[in-house]
Amino acid sequence: MHTFLLRDVDTASEMMRRCYRIVKESMRSMAGYMVKMQSWPGKKMLAKHIWLDAVHADWLRTRTLELRYPRVDVDEDSDRHLIRVLEKLPNASSDAEFLSLVYTVIKPALLESLRAYLAQSDPLDDAPSHIVLGRILPELEMELHEYEALASTLTAGASSSTTAAAQELTGLLAACGGVFGPDRDPGEAFAAYFGRPDYVVPSEGGREPSWSPAVMQVPPREPRNPIERRVWIAIDHANEVWAAETPAALIWAYKGLAWPLYLNAARWCYDEMRHAMMGEQRLAAMGFEIGVDYPMVPDHWRTYSHRGLGSLLLLLHGLEQKGPLNKSKMKLELTEQHDLEGAQDCDYDWADESGHISFGLAWIKAVFPDWSKERIMAETQEIVTDWVDWIKRYHAEGLHQYDGFMARIEGRVADYMEAYPA
């Protein structure tokens, strides 16, 4: 006895296409806002969910194509009102408001619709959709649980403007056709929402306001013992946030590129945030407070964002080319010092970096389509050299403003060496 509705392939493919669009465009908005986000727990959560959502979008896109929908990436006109709504999400007035829009309006609406799709579609004829949605649903539920655990810690979590913005978005989503469409013009009632300027990523990534002001992440002297060497490596790791923000910004700033670029950039973003978390974790285990005992500073962005995102992409790609070699050496070095957790961090980081080199080259070709291979190599080398010179100059001229951090680092290292004598 059938309890589901009969649904032809054309209808199913349009529903699946619209789910793909929702996940893809909300992921792009999350990537854009992630750069601005000051909340450290919020930033880490977004990086992880950006990658999960990109994987979900990939599954939905593939299923849409299987359902005889041949133009899923170019035929955006059919969902243009929905896409316009989602592209305005990063205009939120605070971290709490942005997360509220994504996690109390968009994702719950998607969750409810995917459950309804499963309940109403033929489990044999449309079995591959059931498999795909069956993979997505638990991860989407996990994302919502992770948001709920975080939301209560955000200071502006329950403000009236956040509630009003969520109510406006709920009405707007329904007015433009909801999750399954068909796509509709939501009309003049929402003119103010669409009248807001297009979001542009800030010139440097947001950091927790409670963290100490800092100029640069690299300590102004060499480590004097193996424990300091561990700390220096971990500070470098913790500050890879800029490297997570760079692919995130690319995802937002470049619209309409080939889908694999976005999928890979989402993974790249999450990997770099994991590398930052490795440093945070190592330092926390040694008694260091993040952003207070050591700097957490977007110094790469502060130095080069005025040249455009392409320059940050070149710098990241240039630095990553030495990543596998450096991380494999660090793995050996830390193993010899019996820092097995640190060695394992470097081992997995090394594995991630090998993928990033190909992601970076593909993005450089997309951002600079006219550049020859020789020009890419020359421009990459030029900015890496310039960055190394910047670090040397700031150290030599005493511009590093590291003295306060160095006093705290030396104090923490002394405490650690006393607690764990060699």
Ligand SMILES: [Fe+2]
């Ligand atoms: Fe990294």
Ligand SMILES: [Fe+2]
């Ligand atoms: Fe990397």
